[in-house]
Amino acid sequence: MLCIGVLVYLSLRMIRPVFLGFCWVFSRTWSWFFASVGDVLIIVTNLIANVIMVPLVIIATMFGRWQAADRLAETLGAENIRALNACWYLLVRRPLHLVCLWPIRPATRPRPVAPATPALASPVGEFPGYVVQRTLPPGGSGARLVVACPTREHQESGTSIPDLVVIKSFHVGQGSTLPQIVRESRSLEAARSLGLVLEHELDQERFYYVMPYHEGETINAVTRSLHAATDGQGLQIEQLRRVLEIEHDLVHTLCTYHREGLWHKDVKPENVIVTPDRAWLVDLGLITPLRSEMTLTTHGTEYFRDPEMVRQALRGVKVHQVDGALFDVYGAGAVLYFMMENTFPAHGVLSRFDRRSPEVVRWIIRRAMTDYAKRYQSAESMLADLAAVMASEDPYVLVPADLPSLRGSAKSGAEKPAHRPLATPASTSHAARSPRSNITAGFGSAVSTMSSRVRQAATTTGSRLNQRLTRGNVRRFVGFAIVLLSLGFLLSLIMDIGSHGTSGDHYHSLARIERSTNTWSRIIPVNEYELAATGLQGLEDLHPSIGDGARLIVVNETGLATGFADRTVRHVLDALSQSGCEVVLEDISAQARLLSILAIEGDLDDESAVTRWQVALKAGGYTGMIWIARDTGPSGDAREPLMKVVVPLEPIASAEPRTRRSAWPDQVHASSAVFCDNHAGSTRNSHERSSRAQAA
Amino acid sequence: MNTLTTTFIKRLRDRDEAAWFELWETFGPVIRSQLTRWGRGYVGLETVRDLTQETLAELSKSIHRFDPERGVRFSTWLLAIARHCFGDEMDRRNASKRGSGRRPGSLFDGAVPESRIPQPEKAYEHRVFLAKVHAAVRQVESEADFIQFQVYRMRVFENQPGRTVSAALGISEPTVSRHLGRIRNMLRMQLESIITMYSFTKEELQEPLQAGLVGSDTMFDDALSELHVQHSIHEHKDQAGIQLA
Structure with missing residues (x-):
């Protein structure tokens, strides 16, 4: 019995390892089988791909479709490498792995782990001249926001800095990207002139700017508290006055922005901070110059962003082709709706009003949020209407016909009060509230003494008379405008033909640079065929700076395109490197700085822009800049990347006046490298080279 | 089916961004509202937004x-x-809860009561019609x-009475009538155009008549006013739902 028991025990103990061993062998064989089947499938599909694609490559080559052939060959090459790899695995590695002679990594790749933050030259969180107090929740851009106070030395250094500031910082090693940094830095100069930004700094690893800090609540919180006491019935007169004050400050700030040529682009309740003395529009993340040549984007916040902007952005319209100020006006109207209704305008101008509110306020909201072409044509008009409402004794008595915009006197109303400029940080705490205080004081004063019936009658008669007068004036004006437009069109046509007759905007801008900056430009082809014909011989002759020791920075505005354009650009970069130039690709801060200037100034068509550009290059210790941009055709359609090699010029003031190039070449190719300098001596050589290139 | 409808479908198939934007503007709120209703208590505002976008993305694929x-509407x-997108989302959520011991397939029905399982009910169809009018x-x-x-x-x-309107805007009463007539004509034409464009069955084309x-x-004015108010009320409820979520 004991023996039997021992045997049973041993057999039971043995069953499990035997079973496990069997499972292991089975699973290993099974996995080998399936992996091998996978490899065989890869090889078979590769054979089929070869059968299909090789003739295609041959046909493309025969018809001279180099790019297509190149692309197909690349794909085929990658597929063949994959098939060879599968063969290697099928014949060698997997059998060896099956007999435990070769480990194979699991098929699934480990999820990429974000690299640890590299050690920083200047620790994040420490800003020279400031002591960080606390951190604020990050905004949508992911930038870091801290509240800091300036050190005594920094305050005494001459800059007027308030006691508390907000520092917004972007760090390349912590997720911020170059486009983000460029977007933020785009309008800093203008924002600085408005007092919105106190200082900004861009170094190798990070970018930050300092703004005044306003301790207060957002409109969200203020609106909630205002409506909490009303039981959903609508705002009382005191609360209404508060809302109008906030809106007045907001629109007034927008007026200042627009006067300075800026577009805030993200007007929403969360971006308005209400302090006891006034409301402040914050967040400069999307600020864009109204004249920017960049393509319109759909950035913004739903319900507070004009749908028309999205439509235009989808069409690929440029910023300067629309009036961005009108989109801000839409946002201001939406914010006023939010404050009146305690909810967002889900259906734009057709959103329903459920709470009691004056008809004139509703009118202002609708006028601000209506179709792009019919809304207030400037923030000033809206401000004038708001001022009229605030100046009335009882806004509920007012009718839309009393508003300056409907009476046709919006402009005078808007220009009447000498609104204080946006307060500089130093004067923030003691900011005088003159314009609004005056208007607000009139809230209780006797302004409308006419009875409403008399006023209605007067308004009706007046409007009829105005209509008659206006019709005649309109006809005359339209006729005059048509004649003027026709003349202007003819004149521009003649001038256009007379100047150079080239088609692309790019060449116009180059001509402008040439005209305005005492430089000369020349064009050598880097297009794939012309490059093959002419080569890059004599590249170093073009400018004495290109050669040993020259330091050129590559500013890539587009992201390198794939295919031939990429290789062409690389070819030129290699040629420059071989001629002794140092080509710098990594200096992200300098790239951002230069791109920022390009973004603000568009085509660099004035002297100050070029001067700033030169200064920025010299400050970075660069001899020149290789600017890779996407060429656009006459209709704005994107073409191949365009590379311009730009050598910095002497400051305009000290430059010798030179003879202008007589005529712009009539036939220039879309892809070209442009070399600019101010050496009169090299003009002749360059002309010769240009002629040779064209002949080729 | 008519030329307008086929043109619109063709534009959608040709990936015309403007057509997709129109579709999004018109039906996006209705889908969002429906998803909010199904997901009340289960999904939040952000998820509803994501699901709405996902629905439109799936639509673009198919x-x-x-x-x-x-003859299908x-x-x-x-x-x-939308239902499939919502179901997938619920499956994903429940599948990610380890140890629940339930099969993912059964979770959708468990999570959404029978009454909430989407059917092309009249209320929904009416919302779609209101969206077209809007x-x-x-x-x-x-x-x-x-x-x-x-x-x-x-x-x-x-x-509001004509006299009040004329006083408020500083225009005469005949001008008010003239403006009224002009906008009414525009609305008639636009309604015909939009309803024809977004309607694919005879029933749908009959809806304006019934309304x-x-x-x-x-x-016409009374009916349009009634529909506009109904749409506003729905919209208000949706907003309240979104804010609560």
């Missing part, structure tokens, strides 16, 4: 499969896609003169 000749088809009103608001549309809004949607939008001026 638009080539939609055959208007079959576009809205019903859209609802089916799209027409929005289009007219965009095209018409601002003052003229405000006259129509005050006179019809807010039911009283075909008839005398007074009938």
Whole structure:
């Protein structure tokens, strides 16, 4: 019995390892089988791909479709490498792995782990001249926001800095990207002139700017508290006055922005901070110059962003082709709706009003949020209407016909009060509230003494008379405008033909640079065929700076395109490197700085822009800049990347006046490298080279 | 089916961004509202937004499969896609809860009570019709003169007397009537165009008639005002739902 028991025990103990061993062998064989089947499938599909694609490559080559052939060959090459790899695995590695002679990594790749933050030259969180107090929740851009106070030395250094500031910082090693940094830095100069930004700094690893800090609540919180006491019935007169004050400050700030040529682009309740003395529009993340040549984007916040902007952005319209100020006006109207209704305008101008509110306020909201072409044509008009409402004794008595915009006197109303400029940080705490205080004081004063019936009658008669007068004036004006437009069109046509007759905007801008900056430009082809014909011989002759020791920075505005354009650009970069130039690709801060200037100034068509550009290059210790941009055709359609090699010029003031190039070449190719300098001596050589290139 | 409808479907299939934006503007809120209703208590505002976008994205992938000749309403088809997106989301959520011991397939029905399982019910179809009417009103608001549309809004949607409107805007009463007539004509034309464009069955084409939008001026104004108010009420409820979520 004991023996039997021992045997049973041993057999039971043995069953499990035997079973496990069997499972292991089975699973290993099974996995080998399936992996091998996978490899065989890869090889078979590769054979089929070869059968299909090789003739295609041959046909493309025969018809001279180099790019297509190149692309197909690349794909085929990658597929063949994959098939060879599968063969290697099928014949060698997997059998060896099956007999435990070769480990194979699991098929699934480990999820990429974000690299640890590299050690920083200047620790994040420490800003020279400031002591960080606390951190604020990050905004949508992911930038870091801290509240800091300036050190005594920094305050005494001459800059007027308030006691508390907000520092917004972007760090390349912590997720911020170059486009983000460029977007933020785009309008800093203008924002600085408005007092919105106190200082900004861009170094190798990070970018930050300092703004005044306003301790207060957002409109969200203020609106909630205002409506909490009303039981959903609508705002009382005191609360209404508060809302109008906030809106007045907001629109007034927008007026200042627009006067300075800026577009805030993200007007929403969360971006308005209400302090006891006034409301402040914050967040400069999307600020864009109204004249920017960049393509319109759909950035913004739903319900507070004009749908028309999205439509235009989808069409690929440029910023300067629309009036961005009108989109801000839409946002201001939406914010006023939010404050009146305690909810967002889900259906734009057709959103329903459920709470009691004056008809004139509703009118202002609708006028601000209506179709792009019919809304207030400037923030000033809206401000004038708001001022009229605030100046009335009882806004509920007012009718839309009393508003300056409907009476046709919006402009005078808007220009009447000498609104204080946006307060500089130093004067923030003691900011005088003159314009609004005056208007607000009139809230209780006797302004409308006419009875409403008399006023209605007067308004009706007046409007009829105005209509008659206006019709005649309109006809005359339209006729005059048509004649003027026709003349202007003819004149521009003649001038256009007379100047150079080239088609692309790019060449116009180059001509402008040439005209305005005492430089000369020349064009050598880097297009794939012309490059093959002419080569890059004599590249170093073009400018004495290109050669040993020259330091050129590559500013890539587009992201390198794939295919031939990429290789062409690389070819030129290699040629420059071989001629002794140092080509710098990594200096992200300098790239951002230069791109920022390009973004603000568009085509660099004035002297100050070029001067700033030169200064920025010299400050970075660069001899020149290789600017890779996407060429656009006459209709704005994107073409191949365009590379311009730009050598910095002497400051305009000290430059010798030179003879202008007589005529712009009539036939220039879309892809070209442009070399600019101010050496009169090299003009002749360059002309010769240009002629040779064209002949080729 | 008519030329407008086929043109619109063709534009969608050709990936015309403007057509997709129109579709999003018109049906996006209805889908969002439906998803909010199904997901009340289960999904939040952000998820509803994501699911709405996902529904439209799925629609863009499968638009080539939609055959208007079959007589299926576009809205019903859209609802089916929304349902699948919602079901997938619920499956994903429940599958990620380890140890629940339940099969993912059974979770959708468990999470969503039977009454909430989407069916092309009348209320939904009515919302779709309201969305079409609203799209027409929005289009007219965009095209018409601002003052003229405000006259129509005050006179019809807010039911203010002509005299009050004329006093408020500083125009004569005959001008009010003239503006009213002009906007009414624009609305009639736009409604016809929009409803034809988004309708794929005979039933859908009959909806304006049933709603009283075909008839005398007074009938038209009353019917449109009623539909506009209904749409506003739905919209208000949706907003409240979104804010609660």
